[in-house]
Amino acid sequence: MSRYRLVFIAVILATALDPTLTWSQAQDRIDSLKRLLVRAPADTNRTRVLLKIGQQYYDQYKEGRKGRSHATMREIHFLLDSAINNSGRVVSQPVAANQLLQKAAALYLLAKCFSFGESYDSTRTFDYYQQALKAYQQLGDKPNAAEVLEDWADLVRLRVGAKMAIPLFMEELAIRQSYRDTTIYLTLERIGVLHQLMGNYQLALQAYLQSLRLAEQRNNLEYQLDIYGRLSDIYEIVSNYQRAIHFSLKRLHLIQIQGGGELLTMLAGQHNMLMTLYQKNHQVSQARKQALTVIELARQDPHHESFNLANFLAQSYVFLGQYELAERLYKHLLPYYEKLNILSGVVDFNKHVGEFYWLTRRYELAQYYYQKALAASQKGRFPDKTVSILRALFKIDSAQGHLRSALLHFQLATTINDSLFNQTKNRQFEELRTQYETEQKDKDIRLQKQQIQVLSQQQQLQNQQLQQDRLVRNSVGLGALMLLLLLGLTFNRYRLKQRSNQQLQHQHELLLAQQEQLQTQQTEIHHKNQHLQRLLDEKERLLKEIHHRVKNNLQVVMSLLNSQASYLSDRAALSAIQQSQHRLQAMALIHQKLYQAEGIARIPMADYIQEVVAYLRESYELPQPIGFDMQVEPIELDVIQAVPLGLIINEAITNALKYAFPKERSGTISVVFHWLRPTTFELRIADDGIGLPPDYDPAASRSLGMTLIEGFSQQLGGELSIGSQAGLTIVLTFSEHQLTALGSPTDYSYQ
Template identity: 30%
Template structure:
């Protein structure tokens, strides 16, 4: 995490919002108030609406604020309105519009000498650019704000801006510069006796020190912050320290102490009813602790919990975006509906004038037509109802069919992404290990995960979401392994793969077995071989056959058949048994593995136009 993430709780603005009245009811309540009082009430209403993600109500409130401010020609109120509009656009993920509103606000505040408000507007702009990771522009607006704060001798604002600059440099990994800015902010807070701001800035310093590799100093400052938080009974800061301190202790290899604090964090999160991101961080830390201890079963359990909470965060974010999109759509629909109503009213008034003149003449004819009209209407109603029923049924069937196919693609995409995350985690973990055997074991695990990920990648990229094209899959898998083991030059690769589509239930174990045998060949078969060669064949007759041959020195078949602690050998044996097949091995003129699997017709489809190799 960057320092910026942990500056948020310093503002202590997160409070429960009151139940929001409808805007029409709210307008009635404030219509007798003075303009200035109505403006302040509208401002509070817009903030409350934003907290509850009710953007149409927030937009109505800010429009009301702008009208009052413009009618009074009050520049400060106009500037405050643009600030509120910028906040609303930022909450709806419209950074360009948010920056535009903030720029208007800061220009107005500058013109009337409201320097503190101008600085807040510049810092909001900087915050948007930081969230977009456009650090150059973020720094530009920080420095612009710092110049104004220095000119006006606004010491507290100068310290706040130093903290922002420290966040930017921390994201850039320029830790010495980040620590320098943080030190400047600490000095000012201390001189102004701003104890809360000082403690939060000190907390940020501990994070920067951890990021820069100064773990001992980071841990000491965390303890200093924890002592201050307990003295002030600042439960929020205390909990954040419990979450972050274990990461530093983990790097110091103080595993027991790290676990003690992260379990305090878990107790704190439960007592405060915290949101899923807190639990995700806690369980990720517990995973790392138990991995470092070598207790991989427990680490795996905690990793599963962290992934559950990570999925909750992703789902919540998707739900929020869906609500925002739906809200904007409803707002546009309401505006269009109002315009249509105005047009309808005008058209109805014109029609009424014509109908009044012809009403007397039509009265007699209407009486005669009434019975016929009722009969026709009854018949038409039944026909319309029947047609609508059929139309709805067809639409539901088509929609459900499309949704099912899309859900399968999404499922395979999600599985592929999750496997990619697991692969990345294994790669990162291997970089942190020093034991070569451990690194090799983790890297081999990563290759197995990538072999499974490749299957799910194929499934969501094609129209067939249940079967894997083995020609494409084997080609991509083997060439990826060749690249990993640097066997791209002067290497004779022969792929004779029949155009077979396998059910994913069989494709996964077959892919893992192929991955293990091919990896074994690349690792052991070609030492001292001038022209290495590898032949892989897959065909289907009465059964499914997979053959892997190399031109290495061969192997002792009796040695292979002996019990072994090799994970790869046990994995091959287990998967072969699970698939109901058998493995034949020959060690003459190189090593040859022949995997024979009984395959029901429904699990393996051979394209009829091409004969198998």
Template identity: 35%
Template structure:
């Protein structure tokens, strides 16, 4: 029946709420410049006394006002101080005719008013700032105003869409001005918003881009991005990545001595990750640490989240009374004010009382959940958790037919949200319902889906932890497979020799039988005996032939399995390199690792195709080139910047030629993406692979980029990529040429091996 201690049954619904909490603290934490500490504020005060009526003084005043605005606690005295400093900045900027200072002070005024709770007034101020910045052509300040306007809107429905729209406008302007720091901030914020919207995969891409931008400018305060990457990967079910980014966030925060509320957020998300990894003690430890930090800031919303998590883990550790007590104390001390927490508390209590079989105590909380179910729109993401509670009660009440509609609605939302955890538990519930309704085939199908999804989720999480052992195991297994294959080949040779001996024996026996027939009295009996011997021999021959057929099938399976193992080993190495890159700060090393990953992926595709194909001798190059190009586009994120055109014939190559050709193509595409279109230029890359006469083949990669520098000599360059392409061309016994023609054209010609065709393969 229902798995009461599953991570989905109690905790999953707070993922979205946790991310909203991250968003609420992000305006304070996302900035990587300005005044951050009390010591810096005191130094700014001293600096103001020395500065005259200058633009620099306006900038320092705005930074100081922002510092007081961002102090924790939202005290009226701090807001009043911030507003007073803002008035000084605005007056001085107007006096010295400093448009940027005027625009910045207008945005700061809107921020202060927004923080005080006057949304209509702050909206008007932002609109004035937008109009002024537009009129004066101040793109940076206009972007800042758009970003600030976005904070006025909530994190649901049309409000979230408007927030995203304002931040996308802001991002476009920062890219135009080359403001990399704010570009990184905008990308990070958009990643947050798209994750709330349910587009976690796209959010990951935005955050990856944000990390690249931050690292390019040497920005060190990456704990916020890592923290958001952690929670986004949790929502995708990628717990190994979630743990990696959570630990990176913790490490970065410790290095920077970050003791802000964000540190509590990091501990909270690490606890959530360990919760899903079923390491209950570590989850509890991190959540208690998050609670200790959050208590210093007296933030009710965040305290509610952390304490609810503590209650949840206590319940799963079967400390039910402690969990219920902690949760009820939290409600009395920090009464929930938002819909998310008002829903989450009865959700936890209902499921907890059902876990311990106290159904009467669960009943009032179920009524609250049903009210939320009726009041919330069907498309609301929270409905998925309400569906699960309703289904659980219907199963307990044996109302299996009534559960069918909720199961289908649950499935629809799980698929839309790409929530593998929710989907796997849904099929487990469906198995219970179909079993009770005597639908064995449907029940089995749902159980298989549940196991497949569960195995997929947890296998992903184990990969990182057992990678070293897996490499050792796979290598040893590969050696054993090769030895077994050799042994099978020897056995096949011996049996073929035995078959020849049997054939000769049969001929000799038949000859003797013919001679004896005319000479011996019992000719008939001997003839009958000879026929019996003949039948026995034929049966043995048939048996041997069938055995040989099975051996050949086993050999083919072993060859396919070897390709599968090689592909897996390459993927493991790629994953290890990816993990290693997260701990490197040296850009050259990171580039080298990414290049190595691309090269190994080029080889991995070949072994993957051989494993999946019935033809173990040759690779379909049309398929291979298409797959490799799509991978490179996804890897470098150039779909909008560079258009690729593919012209490929139906050509098949053996592994010995496909591997070096794939590596040449990998290097050529990488060089085109990296160097052909600098400064965000757009362009086209044309890839052609055609077969000519006499088994000759030609690979051509051309672009309309900046081309090679004048007097460039490929033989004199020390480039690893160029050396690789030259060496790989020699391995093909081919010829490589390159020239400028409205861009760079690289051409590799070689003769295709023809022995497979000659052999009739």
């Protein structure tokens, strides 16, 4: 064994035996590693030393963050920069086959370094996580690959949201299942927590129950204690209080068996939970027993040193109606919870204080604490807690006579609750219901159009009747005038005039009645038009929801393809799966644009083409620089033309990235999309690569990419030309709404 390896092993042993060394001792250790690095040959030992130095800096940075304010973080930022620098040196240098493990660890370390708040870079972080995952999968190191996915998913959950983190957790679950990891129930619990946050209570419940079965097989009592609490919470949310009580009692039994330093607080907390559940299940006597038990336990802490125990005691006093004792405890606890950084604890405490002031009819204080709970709940993204808080604010506003504010809180609570309820539905049921409602709306729209036509005809008839009445009135007046002229007698003229006035008065009354009836009918037509507009708006929202779900389904398929690719070694199969993912991404972006846009059938092609090109550039990790020249005018297309055009762009750029620049040859790919005429467009994709072989005939090619480009060009009804001078140039000219038999204005299928 060489002297360098002996020194290296000695350093490693020193680190393992004393993990709580001060910074000066850590600096001495880093200096020793640096001296070893100077003398170490360029082999596996050198990469290990570099990686160890980077890890030491990273560990010291994490340790230094504890107890520091945000303003003083810059004082230790050099540690993180040093960790990034040393791990980056491992990644940048050529790596032999036996050094791939060190490179994977360095990529993983870089991902963790760039995930901190002051250095957070989403593009770099996600890229390094993906590279580390690929490296570990290439090595067949499934445990480390699962660990990378776990950290990555947690970061996505915090930075992006629970919805985007679930596919990563599912991929981690599949990897752990493949090598029969004995701690797989922990991953299932995390998946259940995300579903619960999103309101998918049925999926969360399934994950929790499956996790519980595995934990019981491993006889992990500590974890069972945690999962019993989660099951009790979710059954309480869905108002199945009997099952919630069942799991809460099981958790109480485990607490009594295990004991521990926090036994008193855990027992009081569990009895407090049972008090709440019994109260909601209308078992008042049982709830009272639990409250008295909490009071008895709290006597062992007379000075209220345990804030959690004091909080449980205050809730018991509220239930028993001992409001003065409860208020005294809440005032004692208030400074502690104002400094607490755990959002769920802040939400629950302010809810309890607000409920206390509601019961004592001090509505302004109740509203103040419920508003604090609402702000913390929205920040922590707890939709079920938000609903209950909004309903409480609705009751407070109603009691104070603030009807407008009460109505707003009630509408918000109903909207969030409906959203949570809809998310728990089965996908097939949702599709059938949506289809049924869409058909019903179409029928209602047709019926409304028929009614509008009937009302329009009635209005025309009424106008004709008015004209006839006007003609009759004029005729009567003319006849009376002629009669007066013929008779020439004053008395007869007076009587005729009196009779004519009576007739005119009667006709005037009829006209007034007809005008009033016409105004009523016009008002009805206006209301029906408004109702029709609401129906059209609702149909548009339904179509946006359909596009949203189609996009999500395409992303699920992409995730499944990605999971399948991790088990394949054949390059042709991997390439086919990757190209399928690119085509799915091109289609998914279309549907994403549709539900994000104001309209429901027009795609802004400039943004769309930029996103497709950016996605393909990131997907192909070419070692040489490839430039892109984008000249895209602000053109909007119908979805029936945007889908085949997007797939043509995907195929053309994919072929250029794969074949145009071999042997690390650099180059440029240009994408031009502009108007030739008011309704005619030209798409030009060119590269300055090696071009096509001299004997290559695109018309006779059996390549899937060329076949798809030809097919989609025919579907667009366009003229396609391919040239191979100083590279490859593809030119497509087409007009708006010139589709062939492969597509029609209502055909949204992907040919």
